[in-house]
Amino acid sequence: MTKFTRPFLIFSVLAxxxxxxxQAQQIDPKNIDKECPGAARISGExxxxxxxxxxxxxxxxxxxxxxxxxVRKAFYQIKNPGGIHFASTRFNFKMVGMDAWRFxxxxxxxxxxxGDPKKSEVMVPGFAGFVEGNDSKxxxxxxxxxxxxxxxxxxxxxxxxIHLAAHYAEETFxxxxxxxxxxxxxxxxxxxxxxxxxxxxxxxxxAEYFVSQAGASNLPAETRAEARAAAIERLTYHLNRLPGFLxxxxxLYPAQGGVLFFDGENITPMxxxxxxxxxxxxxxxxxxxxxxxxxxxxxYDFKGGFTNRKDLSELVKSGAKEVYxxxxxxxxxxxxxxxxxxxxQSKFREKEVATLTLAPGLKKFAWxxxxxxxxxxxxxxxxxxxxxxxxxxALRMANTFQDFKAAERLxxxxxxxxxxxxxxxxxxxPKWSDMEHDVVALDKSGxxxxxxxxxxxxxxxxxxxxxxxxxxxxxxxxxxxxxxSGPMIWSKLLEEI
Amino acid sequence: MKLRIGFIVIxxxxxxxxxxxxxxxxxxSFRPTAHHQGVPGKPVPSPELPIVKxxxxxxxxxxxxxxxxxxxxxxxxxxxxAESTHEERWRSVFALTEQRPANVDEIRRVAAAAYDPSVKxxxxxxxxxxxxxxxLDRLGSEGSEVEHAIVDVANAGQDDxxxxxxxxxxxxxxxxxxxxxxxxxxxxxxQEK
Numbered sequence: 001m002t003k004f005t006r007p008f009l010i011f012s013v014l015a016x017x018x019x020x021x022x023q024a025q026q027i028d029p030k031n032i033d034k035e036c037p038g039a040a041r042i043s044g045e046x047x048x049x050x051x052x053x054x055x056x057x058x059x060x061x062x063x064x065x066x067x068x069x070x071v072r073k074a075f076y077q078i079k080n081p082g083g084i085h086f087a088s089t090r091f092n093f094k095m096v097g098m099d100a101w102r103f104x105x106x107x108x109x110x111x112x113x114x115g116d117p118k119k120s121e122v123m124v125p126g127f128a129g130f131v132e133g134n135d136s137k138x139x140x141x142x143x144x145x146x147x148x149x150x151x152x153x154x155x156x157x158x159x160x161x162i163h164l165a166a167h168y169a170e171e172t173f174x175x176x177x178x179x180x181x182x183x184x185x186x187x188x189x190x191x192x193x194x195x196x197x198x199x200x201x202x203x204x205x206x207a208e209y210f211v212s213q214a215g216a217s218n219l220p221a222e223t224r225a226e227a228r229a230a231a232i233e234r235l236t237y238h239l240n241r242l243p244g245f246l247x248x249x250x251x252l253y254p255a256q257g258g259v260l261f262f263d264g265e266n267i268t269p270m271x272x273x274x275x276x277x278x279x280x281x282x283x284x285x286x287x288x289x290x291x292x293x294x295x296x297x298x299x300y301d302f303k304g305g306f307t308n309r310k311d312l313s314e315l316v317k318s319g320a321k322e323v324y325x326x327x328x329x330x331x332x333x334x335x336x337x338x339x340x341x342x343x344x345q346s347k348f349r350e351k352e353v354a355t356l357t358l359a360p361g362l363k364k365f366a367w368x369x370x371x372x373x374x375x376x377x378x379x380x381x382x383x384x385x386x387x388x389x390x391x392x393x394a395l396r397m398a399n400t401f402q403d404f405k406a407a408e409r410l411x412x413x414x415x416x417x418x419x420x421x422x423x424x425x426x427x428x429x430p431k432w433s434d435m436e437h438d439v440v441a442l443d444k445s446g447x448x449x450x451x452x453x454x455x456x457x458x459x460x461x462x463x464x465x466x467x468x469x470x471x472x473x474x475x476x477x478x479x480x481x482x483x484x485s486g487p488m489i490w491s492k493l494l495e496e497i
Numbered sequence: 498m499k500l501r502i503g504f505i506v507i508x509x510x511x512x513x514x515x516x517x518x519x520x521x522x523x524x525x526s527f528r529p530t531a532h533h534q535g536v537p538g539k540p541v542p543s544p545e546l547p548i549v550k551x552x553x554x555x556x557x558x559x560x561x562x563x564x565x566x567x568x569x570x571x572x573x574x575x576x577x578x579a580e581s582t583h584e585e586r587w588r589s590v591f592a593l594t595e596q597r598p599a600n601v602d603e604i605r606r607v608a609a610a611a612y613d614p615s616v617k618x619x620x621x622x623x624x625x626x627x628x629x630x631x632x633l634d635r636l637g638s639e640g641s642e643v644e645h646a647i648v649d650v651a652n653a654g655q656d657d658x659x660x661x662x663x664x665x666x667x668x669x670x671x672x673x674x675x676x677x678x679x680x681x682x683x684x685x686x687x688q689e690k
Contacts, residue, residue: 148617153583156621182614182656192614211686222591229624229631231686236658237623245684285664302668332652347652489661497680 027063033073035154036062037080042072045079049109056114056147067150071113074157078104095169095200096162096208103205104165112144143168155213155226159206166205175202179240194238207234245491250427250440251287252448253280255480259287261490262440264429264450267475268492271304280483281327282365282425287485290316292324302495312336315345315353328365330385333401337362337387346401354405361390365397367428368416383428386413420449420470427486441470446480448473569593569600576607576625583621590625594632601636604629605646609653626650626659631682634666637675644670 039061046052052059052072059068079101096103143164149157167174175193178184183192195201210231214224242248249263251270259271271287274280278289278298287300288309297312315336316324322338329335335344340360346352366388386394387410394413398404419426422444429438439451450473575581576590590607593600608629612622630650636643644667651663662678669677 151582151618153587156583181658183619192619207686214686221595222588225591225628226587226624228682228686229628230620232627232682233620233623235685237620299671301672303672307671347648489664493684494665494681497677497684 027060028065031063031065033062033064033069037073037076038062042076045076046072049105050075051110053110053112054114055112065150067145067147068113070150070152070154070157071111071145074154074161075104075111077154078158078161095166095205096212098212100158100162100209103169104161106165106169110142112142114145114147153226155210155223155230159209159230162209163202163206166202169205176240178238180242181237183237194240196240198235198239198241201239203234203238207231210234242489245493246489247491248429248487248489250429250484250486251488251490252476252481253483253485255446255482261488262448262450262473262476264438264440270490271300275306280485282485283327284329284486285488286329287488288312288327290324290327295319295324297327304495311345311351315343318343318353325362326364328385330365330397331400333404335365335397335404337365342387342397342404344401344404352401352405354401356404356407356410358395358410363388363390366394366426368394368413369428370414370416386416419451425484427484429487439470440473440484440486442481442484446482448476448479448481448484569596569603572596573603573606576629577610579616579618583618586621586625590628594629599632599636599639601633601639601642601646604632604636605649608633608646608659609650611653612656614656623656623659626656627662630659630662630666631679634669634678635676637666637670637677643675 042061052068054068056067059072060066061069063069081100143161145157145160149160152160176196178192178194183194195203198204210227213219213227214231216224216227219227247261247263247266249261252260252262252267253274254260257273258269259274261268261270274289275298277293278291281288281290281297289298289306290296291298295313295317297309297316298306299309299312301307312327312334315334316327319336319338319341322341325337325339327334327336329347330344332347333344334347335342339362340358342356342358342362344354344356346354364387366386367383368386370384384399385397387397388394394416395410396413397410398407418441419439420441420443423441424444425442427440429440441449443449449470452469452471572589572593576586576593578586593607594604608626610626612619612626616622630647633643633647633650637647647663647666647670651660651667653659662682665681666675666678669675669680
C-alpha cells in the first residue's frame, strides 16, 4: 500500500507544482502573441531587478490574453526597445528622456499584477494601473497593474507603466480634477484626473513617451499613428492648461478701430482694420461681419482678411423686409435674428431652414449661464442662449434645430442679473485651466470688466474652489470699446500654419 | 516515522510548487521554440494563424501580417466596437483611414460617433476619433463631401476639444490650405517647454 501511495502522492504534487507546463500547452493558437519575446528572455531580463506578483492566475508565456505575460512583455519592451529610433523632438522635456527603462526602474522594483484599484492611491484612467505607497522613504514601492490592462494595446500598457513610474519619480505629480473638455462635465459628481502644467505630471511623462514613439522611424506606421493620437489625447484632454500656443479669449473692438484678442492675461492685436459698413455678429469661434444694406455676410479667414459666406448671406437675404439684428451659432444650427423673426439653418448637410415669427422688438442674442443641477451645493452650470428684446426682457432660445423647428413660440426667460452695472455685452470664456478670468463684460461707457477668481482649496483633489468677482480689467483701463464677441480660440501662430 | 518524513517531503514540494507559480524563472517548463522567441519589432511567422477568406484580406502592416475586414463599413463598425480589444479596434481604424480611395462617410462615422466620457476606456475612444478626424483633415482637398463630414464632427457630441480640432480643420479648407489640423497638431507635439 505504502509502496504505491508515496510515488503517487509525489507525482500528484509535482503535477500540481508545475501547472505552467500543462497550461502552456493549452494556448489557443489564435492567442499566441506573434511578437512574443519568449519566456526565457523575459525571465532572464527581470529575475534580478524586478519582482512580479501574479495576483490573478498563472503566467502563460506568449499567450496574449494572459495579463501576467502581457505585463512582463511590456516591461521587457521598455527595457529592450529593439533598436527603435526614438525621435528627439523639441517636445522632449527630459523626464523620460531617451532611456525609458532607467526612468521606470529608478524607484519601483515590485510589480503587482491584477490588483484591486479600490485600494490604490493613484490610478491611471480606466484602472489600468495604480501605485501604492507613493513614498520615497519606503524601501519597496509597489506598482500595480489592474485587470483592465488586458484590453490595452502593447503601447498603452507600456505608457501605463511610464505613468506609474512618474508618480514615483516625482512625488509632486499628484493629479487634479479635470477643469475643461468632456472630463470636466461628467455626470453624478464623477471626476477624472488631469495635470496642470505642460512640463510636469504623469500624463505629460506619458505624452513624452508617446511623442518619442510617434516619431520613431522604424516602428510600424500603425503603432506610430497610435502613439501620435495618444500623445495628442494626453496633452489636450488631461491637461487643465490649454496646450502651447492656443488661447481661448474674447474678441475686443476698440472705439478707434481694429480688433484685439484678450485671453484673460494678454492683449494681442488681431486685425488692423475692419471693412467699413459692417456690423459684428455675436458668433462663437468666428468673427462674422454683416453688411445690413447689402445683406452680405463675411467670415474672418484666419489670415488677416474676410471671405464671403454665400450661404449665410442667402439666409440674411431671406429675411426680406425684416431688419437684420444678429447671427449666432447655437448647437447644431446657425440662426439669424431679425426684428420680428428668427431663421435657423441646420448645420448638417441637408441645410434645412426653419422660421419662427414673433412679436416685433427683438434685439440680439445673448449667452447666459444657468445652474444645470437642482442640487443646492452643486456648482454645475450650462450656457444657454436668450433672445433679448428692445424692452430688456428675454426669451429662451431653443438649443437644437429639432427643438427650434418644433417650437411654435419662445417662452419667457427668467431674469438673469447682469454681471456688472450698465452691462451691454458679456462673454463667457471656457472655464479652462487656472486662468484668472472666465467672464468678460462691456459696460455702456465702453469699459471692459473681467472676472477675477478668489481661490480656496479643497482637501480631496488639492483643487481650487473659485468664486468670481468682476473688476475693471487693469490691462485695458483707459481704453474705450464699442463691442466684444466670442469666445474664440486663436493665436497668431494658428494663422500662419 | 517514515510516513511523517514522507509528509514533510510532500509539504516542501507543495511549497516549492507554489513558489514556482508566483515567480517563474528562466527554467520554466514551457520551452519556447525559436518561433516564439522573436525579436520585438521583427516579423515572426505564425503557422497556426488561420486563413479566413470571407470578407477579409491579408494586409501588410509593417511588422506582421494581419487579417482585417476589407469592407469600410465593417472596419468602421469594428473601430467603434466597445467589446473588442484596443488592438483590434486600432487595427481597424488605421486600416480604414489608409484605404484608397478613402470612404469619407465611414471615416466621418467614426470621428463623429458619440462616446461616454465617463466610461473606463474613454481615452481610447477619443484616440480613435482623433485619428479619424486627422484623416478627414488630410483629405480636405478632395471635395465638399469632406468639408460636410468635418462640419458633422464639429456639431457632434459634447466634446469641446474635438469640436475645436474640427474647426481648425475647417478653417484650413476655407483658407484653401487643407491639412491645417495636421500642421497644428505637429506644432502641438513639437512644443518647447
